[in-house]
Amino acid sequence: MMRAEWKQKGYDWLRAVLWAACGILPLPFGAFASGKPYIAAASILVFFILSFAVPLWLGYRRRKAGRYDDYASAGATFYGGAVALIIAVGLLNGLIGSSLWHSYWGMVFLFTLWMLLTIAAQYGAAKGVDFWHARLRRYWYSQFLDPILFSLPLPCAVLGMFLFPAFNDESASVSLFIGIMAIMGFCFLAISIFVIATFAFYFFPYKRYGYSRKEKIVHLLSIVVMVLLWVMVQNLLFNSDMQVIGYIFKAMPILQNNPLVFVTPFLLSSLVIIGCVALRNVVVETLS
Numbered sequence: 001m002m003r004a005e006w007k008q009k010g011y012d013w014l015r016a017v018l019w020a021a022c023g024i025l026p027l028p029f030g031a032f033a034s035g036k037p038y039i040a041a042a043s044i045l046v047f048f049i050l051s052f053a054v055p056l057w058l059g060y061r062r063r064k065a066g067r068y069d070d071y072a073s074a075g076a077t078f079y080g081g082a083v084a085l086i087i088a089v090g091l092l093n094g095l096i097g098s099s100l101w102h103s104y105w106g107m108v109f110l111f112t113l114w115m116l117l118t119i120a121a122q123y124g125a126a127k128g129v130d131f132w133h134a135r136l137r138r139y140w141y142s143q144f145l146d147p148i149l150f151s152l153p154l155p156c157a158v159l160g161m162f163l164f165p166a167f168n169d170e171s172a173s174v175s176l177f178i179g180i181m182a183i184m185g186f187c188f189l190a191i192s193i194f195v196i197a198t199f200a201f202y203f204f205p206y207k208r209y210g211y212s213r214k215e216k217i218v219h220l221l222s223i224v225v226m227v228l229l230w231v232m233v234q235n236l237l238f239n240s241d242m243q244v245i246g247y248i249f250k251a252m253p254i255l256q257n258n259p260l261v262f263v264t265p266f267l268l269s270s271l272v273i274i275g276c277v278a279l280r281n282v283v284v285e286t287l288s
Helices: 004-026 027-033 037-064 076-097 104-133 140-153 151-165 170-202 213-237 244-251 260-287
Strands: none
Touching: 004 027, 004 037, 004 104, 004 260, 027 104, 037 076, 037 104, 037 244, 076 104, 076 151, 076 260, 104 213, 151 170, 151 260, 170 213, 170 260, 213 244, 213 260, 244 260
16 A cells, blocks of 8 residues: 555656656757857756746646645745755766767757756755655754754755866866865855854744743853854864865865765765764753
8 A cells, every 4th residue: 555655656756747847848958959159058047947937836736736745845946956956057067078068969968868857856855855844853863964954955065066077177277276265165164154053043942942041041052062163173174284174175076077076065064063963962961
């Protein structure tokens, strides 16, 4: 019975992706296939807009018809879709340097395949966000997982988008290095802002939890401790005297079409967040 239900769900979700693709693909495909530079460039912008507008419209229509599981909620469509789209743009930039891209039909084939896979990835990411959000704060590990999923996917995706495409022009090595370091600095700063904001909002002792005054003070203090630990670890990671940054570069080879540029910052930041939350629990248990 359960297997048949999941099979039906899979069929419904596949049909939802195909319906979305039917609404999204024709305009950007036609513009890109025209071969005219300005129109082809505009096709990507058209795809960006339609990849959000069409699922939102289809989801609205299906929910009005009483089918609530075909498409993700609006918030999940924006969040999950944005993360998937940003990663997909990084991968597309990597494809542009491939030999197949230099022929017209190869270019059209790769772009069409990229659009189809991006639509499917956006749909899956949006459904995943809804699945996670429905289980927010429900399990013992939620206090570790929720801050990670709130804070890291978006800035890590942006960082990977810039660092993924291969670049082999040695003549621009100095200016390229300066630009890459500026991008990395901005993105890691964005990660810190997202993480600290998540700590503040997720662990704040809201009135609905019924904490006493002492418990509120303890929880606020625990947030300060988490922020201090996060800042201290970031300082250690990027301190030139510690030479840790060299190992980070080895773990995420930049400008080499290597997917580790997406994975390494996410995993590294996740481990630090887990450590911060664990210390927070120690502080709360000790002072309470």
